[in-house]
Amino acid sequence: MAKARKVEVSEQQKKEILSIVDKYKxxxxxxxxxxxxxQEYFGYLPLEVQEIISDNLNVPLAEIYGVVxxxxxxxxxxxxxxxVNVCLGTACYVKGxxxxxxxFEETLGIKAGGVTEDGMxxxxxxxxxxxxxxxxxxxxxxxxxxxxxxxxxxSICEKYMEN
Amino acid sequence: xxxxxxxIDGKAVQVEEGTTVLEAARVAGIDIPTLxxxxxxxxxxxxxxxxxxxxxxRALQAACVYPVAEGNEIYTSSPAVREARKSTLExxxxxxxxxxxxxxxxxxxxxxTLADELNITEIEFEGEMCDLPIDDSSRSxxxxxxxxxxxxxxxxxxxxxxxxHVIDALNRGFKTEIGPAFGKKLADVACxxxxxxxxxxxxxxxxxxxxxxxxxxxxxxxxxxxxxxxAPAVRAAIGEExxxxxxxxxxxxxxxxxxxxxxxKVFDTDTSADLTILxxxxxxxxxxxxxxxxxxxxxxxxxxxxFAEHYYPDxxxxxxxxxxxxQMFGAVLKxxxxxxxxxxxxxxxxxxxxxxxxxxxxxDRPEMSDSGYKDVDYVxxxxxxxxxxxxxxxxxxxxxxxxxxxxxxxxxAGVIFGATGGVMEAALRTVADILTGQDLQDIxxxxxxxxxxxxxxxxxxxxxxxxxxxxxxxxxxRKVLDKIRAGEADWHFVEIMACPGGCVNGGGQxxxxxxxxxxxxxxxxxxxxxxxxxxxxxIRKSHQNDSVMKGIYEGFIGEPGSELAxxxxxxxxxxxxxx
Numbered sequence: 001m002a003k004a005r006k007v008e009v010s011e012q013q014k015k016e017i018l019s020i021v022d023k024y025k026x027x028x029x030x031x032x033x034x035x036x037x038x039q040e041y042f043g044y045l046p047l048e049v050q051e052i053i054s055d056n057l058n059v060p061l062a063e064i065y066g067v068v069x070x071x072x073x074x075x076x077x078x079x080x081x082x083x084v085n086v087c088l089g090t091a092c093y094v095k096g097x098x099x100x101x102x103x104f105e106e107t108l109g110i111k112a113g114g115v116t117e118d119g120m121x122x123x124x125x126x127x128x129x130x131x132x133x134x135x136x137x138x139x140x141x142x143x144x145x146x147x148x149x150x151x152x153x154x155s156i157c158e159k160y161m162e163n
Numbered sequence: 164x165x166x167x168x169x170x171i172d173g174k175a176v177q178v179e180e181g182t183t184v185l186e187a188a189r190v191a192g193i194d195i196p197t198l199x200x201x202x203x204x205x206x207x208x209x210x211x212x213x214x215x216x217x218x219x220x221r222a223l224q225a226a227c228v229y230p231v232a233e234g235n236e237i238y239t240s241s242p243a244v245r246e247a248r249k250s251t252l253e254x255x256x257x258x259x260x261x262x263x264x265x266x267x268x269x270x271x272x273x274x275x276t277l278a279d280e281l282n283i284t285e286i287e288f289e290g291e292m293c294d295l296p297i298d299d300s301s302r303s304x305x306x307x308x309x310x311x312x313x314x315x316x317x318x319x320x321x322x323x324x325x326x327x328h329v330i331d332a333l334n335r336g337f338k339t340e341i342g343p344a345f346g347k348k349l350a351d352v353a354c355x356x357x358x359x360x361x362x363x364x365x366x367x368x369x370x371x372x373x374x375x376x377x378x379x380x381x382x383x384x385x386x387x388x389x390x391x392x393x394a395p396a397v398r399a400a401i402g403e404e405x406x407x408x409x410x411x412x413x414x415x416x417x418x419x420x421x422x423x424x425x426x427x428k429v430f431d432t433d434t435s436a437d438l439t440i441l442x443x444x445x446x447x448x449x450x451x452x453x454x455x456x457x458x459x460x461x462x463x464x465x466x467x468x469x470f471a472e473h474y475y476p477d478x479x480x481x482x483x484x485x486x487x488x489x490q491m492f493g494a495v496l497k498x499x500x501x502x503x504x505x506x507x508x509x510x511x512x513x514x515x516x517x518x519x520x521x522x523x524x525x526x527d528r529p530e531m532s533d534s535g536y537k538d539v540d541y542v543x544x545x546x547x548x549x550x551x552x553x554x555x556x557x558x559x560x561x562x563x564x565x566x567x568x569x570x571x572x573x574x575x576a577g578v579i580f581g582a583t584g585g586v587m588e589a590a591l592r593t594v595a596d597i598l599t600g601q602d603l604q605d606i607x608x609x610x611x612x613x614x615x616x617x618x619x620x621x622x623x624x625x626x627x628x629x630x631x632x633x634x635x636x637x638x639x640x641r642k643v644l645d646k647i648r649a650g651e652a653d654w655h656f657v658e659i660m661a662c663p664g665g666c667v668n669g670g671g672q673x674x675x676x677x678x679x680x681x682x683x684x685x686x687x688x689x690x691x692x693x694x695x696x697x698x699x700x701x702i703r704k705s706h707q708n709d710s711v712m713k714g715i716y717e718g719f720i721g722e723p724g725s726e727l728a729x730x731x732x733x734x735x736x737x738x739x740x741x742x
Binding site for chain 1: 334
């Protein structure tokens with residue numbers, strides 16, 4: 001939560017962020033779609049990016065940060081190149097997804113919410129992804145892995161490591 | 164507007180459509196407890212303390228936001244209602260830092276009052292305590308997150324009244340906290356120090372940074388000469404701390420009490436309000452006659468000044484260069500007065516009692532040392548002064564005293580500085596006399612009085628039309644400033660005060676609970692006290708105040724706007740970042 005090192009936003013990136021802001025500027029409820037698209041583009045929403053949005057959308061920074069920290073889908077920390085999301089929704093949980101999460105943490109050597117030092121992987125616990133029939137479920141960059149057992153985890157990770 | 168018939172606790176009442184249950188109950192003579200609700204500031208129905216039972220409704224409803232409908236049968240203290248309120252309150256108390264005995268809000272805490280009134284005798288739950296540290300980075304405002312109940316009244320004050328919005332609710336659920344973005348401290352964001360969050364807070368989570376210990380130390384030190392001055396708005400509200408009705412002018416009691424506390428001399432900031440009018444009036448005439456930057460905007464309110472530096476840095480040339488009255492007085496006391504009274508200025512400790520938290524930041528500004536010393540050493544709020552008086556066991560209402568000569572009595576124009584429109588009216592009284600060369604008798608400018616957010620007037624003086632505007636509360640200030648910035652305004656002179664209602668409702672004033680503020684406009688009530696003082700005083704125009712004209716000007720500074728006046732009484736501003 002506390003400010004980490006300064007994040008560099010290049011001129012090109014700033015231009016891109018401003019074009020997203022311009023698309024929604026003046027419409028009611030513009031903030032959330034702007035945050036979505038900017039996060040999709042920039043990967044996360046650090047202070048420097050929120051300041052650009054605040055300045056150009058005329059929404060106070062405190063309000064933006066309030067929204068970003070309220071919704072779990074927004075993040076102020078960079079994610080790994082491969083973002084692992086383990087579902088801890090009810091169905092997955094009763095099917096043992098906590099054990100799956102543990103295995104990911106052990107395999108990648110980081111805790112949920114963290115990023116590996118090389119920036120390749122991040123792990124997050126998430127709520128229901130709508131694939132309860134496949135419980136327990138994990139997603140990596142939008143790709144769904146279902147009916148997981150602990151032994152699957154290592155080979156899944158290795159698949160991305162090879163890339 | 165159509166009327167609606169309802170019954171509340173069996174009592175039939177008729178109210179206008181759109182009335183909330185809370186308001187309707189008030190009409191029926193029934194009080195409903197509230198906590199997060201603060202009229203015009205925070206109306207979000209979040210805390211659930213005001214729940215009532217409405218026959219046929221699915222669940223209990225929040226009275227503060229629920230509009231009544233024809234035929235509603237409402238019960239405000241049924242067993243279900245009482246149980247729900249008690250559980251809610253117990254949950255709020257379960258993770259509150261309950262150090263009531265040593266809390267700054269002891270005996271003036273809305274949570275404490277509710278616990279008493281709702282007959283809470285034990286707290287069944289033990290909640291996980293918040294471990295965020297106290298933020299005392301600001302020179303004006305201290306935040307204690309462990310006492311915060313997340314009611315959002317401070318956010319409402321910052322966001323809705325002041326349109327500053329540097330604090331908000333962050334995170335969610337149990338982790339919800341109120342504060343600036345990214346865990347920053349108040350001193351590191353564009354907070355203007357107005358303290359409206361403090362007077363909105365129902366508990367002890369927000370309070371001023373105290374200077375009480377430093378002031379006691381100075382009084383105790385035999386080497387020091389401790390001079391105190393009090394702003395016009397202080398007398399209009401301090402009586403509230405001692406059981407006097409809102410709107411009572413307690414000037415003599417206050418002065419008497421301060422002399423008993425051990426201050427060496429008690430001065431009236433109104434004297435330097437008169438000085439301010441001479442300087443600012445001269446500046447206005449100069450700008451009008453020489454094509455200077457217009458409109459001229461007043462500079463008495465340090466919350467407004469910091470707001471301008473952060474949010475309207477392009478308009479700093481519009482601001483009057485005059486220091487605020489107490490800073491002018493501080494500089495005069497350590498130069499002219501020290502010389503006249505034969506006191507070494509190094510031994511003088513200047514204390515300003517102000518209705519204001521922003522003045523604590525102001526007196527520490529590096530540019531406020533034109534006397535060769537720190538012009539004002541310490542600023543106390545009205546609340547802090549009251550605490551010190553209580554600490555001495557002084558019977559406030561029995562006290563009696565007069566402000567110290569050689570300054571004073573000040574003019575009525577100086578007194579009305581305490582209310583929105585007052586600086587404008589005081590200036591007009593003087594400018595009109597100067598432009599006409601007469602002693603005009605018609606000196607009350609009612610168009611600029613009152614609590615309307617933005618007031619405008621066009622005043623005819625000797626064939627010239629002077630167009631003026633008055634804004635109070637920074638949200639209203641934004642409206643005026645945006646118009647000026649867009650070139651859509653032709654005002655010559657604009658008064659801005661940071662706090663809604665002006666200094667009488669400043670962030671350093673006695674805190675009235677929501678149960679008072681929701682029904683009584685304390686801005687208007689306290690303003691009555693300053694206008695009654697104005698009527699009482701023999702001199703009502705700044706330029707007729709002899710202690711200023713014959714004393715400070717003839718005896719020391721020379722002319723208004725002179726070189727020495729500029730050195731001691733004027734200042735400059737610094738553009739600041741928004742983030």
